[in-house]
Amino acid sequence: MDVATELRAARERAGLTQGELGARAGTSQATISAYESGAKEPSVATLSRLLAATGARLTVQPDAAPVREPSRAELARAGATLAEVITLAEALPVRHSPRLRYPRLGGRRAA
Numbered sequence: 001m002d003v004a005t006e007l008r009a010a011r012e013r014a015g016l017t018q019g020e021l022g023a024r025a026g027t028s029q030a031t032i033s034a035y036e037s038g039a040k041e042p043s044v045a046t047l048s049r050l051l052a053a054t055g056a057r058l059t060v061q062p063d064a065a066p067v068r069e070p071s072r073a074e075l076a077r078a079g080a081t082l083a084e085v086i087t088l089a090e091a092l093p094v095r096h097s098p099r100l101r102y103p104r105l106g107g108r109r110a111a
Helices: 003-013 018-025 029-037 044-054 072-091
Strands: none
Touching: 003 029, 003 044, 018 029, 018 044
16 A cells, blocks of 8 residues: 555545645644655554544455465475576576677668
């Protein structure tokens, strides 16, 4: 959730100016501006108070899909694959040239 965007949207839905929201919530217009610009992050309690002053409410909902921790076997497989990729990359030939070589474009030849 982008706190700055959500706070601004709630304030605008309520038809309040930053100063009016600040007065309702017991803070200054400058603080509301700092929250809405992202210069400052309000605490959860402060955000809840600010949203309540707009007629909105802060709620917490479970994520649609819970986070799944990979098993030890999956981690081991991923680690082995990464090690193989690094070994392959290290085995690739590297040729450094003192001059930059590039294809000619448009059939023009340098004099």
